[in-house]
Amino acid sequence: MNPFEESVRAANSGGIPLVAWIVIVLSIVSIALILIILAKNPKNMSVPSGKWLLLIVFFILSPTVYLLNFSVAIEDSKKVDFCNSCHVMHGYVNDLKNPDSEYLASAHYQSRWIANDQCFTCHSDYGLFGNMKAKMTGIRHVWAYYTGYETPIKLYTTYNNKICLRCHAPTLAFQEEDMHIEYAEDILSSKTSCIGLDCHVRPHPVEAWKEQ
Amino acid sequence: MNNPGWTRKLVLIAGIFNIIALLTILLSIFNFTPLTLIISVSVGGALIGLSVLLYIIVVVTDLRERGVL
Numbered sequence: 001m002n003p004f005e006e007s008v009r010a011a012n013s014g015g016i017p018l019v020a021w022i023v024i025v026l027s028i029v030s031i032a033l034i035l036i037i038l039a040k041n042p043k044n045m046s047v048p049s050g051k052w053l054l055l056i057v058f059f060i061l062s063p064t065v066y067l068l069n070f071s072v073a074i075e076d077s078k079k080v081d082f083c084n085s086c087h088v089m090h091g092y093v094n095d096l097k098n099p100d101s102e103y104l105a106s107a108h109y110q111s112r113w114i115a116n117d118q119c120f121t122c123h124s125d126y127g128l129f130g131n132m133k134a135k136m137t138g139i140r141h142v143w144a145y146y147t148g149y150e151t152p153i154k155l156y157t158t159y160n161n162k163i164c165l166r167c168h169a170p171t172l173a174f175q176e177e178d179m180h181i182e183y184a185e186d187i188l189s190s191k192t193s194c195i196g197l198d199c200h201v202r203p204h205p206v207e208a209w210k211e212q
Numbered sequence: 213m214n215n216p217g218w219t220r221k222l223v224l225i226a227g228i229f230n231i232i233a234l235l236t237i238l239l240s241i242f243n244f245t246p247l248t249l250i251i252s253v254s255v256g257g258a259l260i261g262l263s264v265l266l267y268i269i270v271v272v273t274d275l276r277e278r279g280v281l
Binding site: 024027 | 213217220226227231233234235237238240241244245246247252256257258263265271276
């Protein structure tokens, strides 16, 4: 990794976020309280203070820790490094960072046309349900990763052009392009893909999945 | 909970479940991978839910013995 990319990465990550620190502290406090009440002296659970402390741990602290961790997980799982933690993604991420790559995803990544969370941005649909759908698909991917998957890796369905259009459609350069005007209906309905034919180059190398 | 030993055991089990759940969450914070994430969200969540449920049973039993419920 070159020093500039390293500095950008450091600036973006900023170490463990504040919410994660809160999760860590609350978890340790909860574990300590449970151990003090239950392990040190079992009689503690018979006294009112012990009962109330356990009630606070079980009903407030632990669920709060869980929800905060969930929000941290939702954000952190959008990062490119997270996608790259599965070996099968190494080829795709390596190509994103390859200065000689001519693929579409690489151009978007290296030119920072998408500032952050590049994998997630191009592989999730619009709005809240789009995000949730992407997360559910992610769980499906993890399951497939550990139980076996078919190769070559491919999308479950045809790529939705609306994902490209949410950034490109508002731009004048896109709107004034003759081919876009001519095929507007097909592009909007994803009947004609933005990628392939004589339009735009592939997003990733065909055999990226082989590089693990 | 001045009642039978089984309620104490339930509280103990709830405590153990809760500690395991919190440890899975800590694991996912320090080693954030798809596997630790899913374990913390699914197993951790289920164990926290179970510990809450067990403690509710203990509290209800305790209140019944005291004649509150």
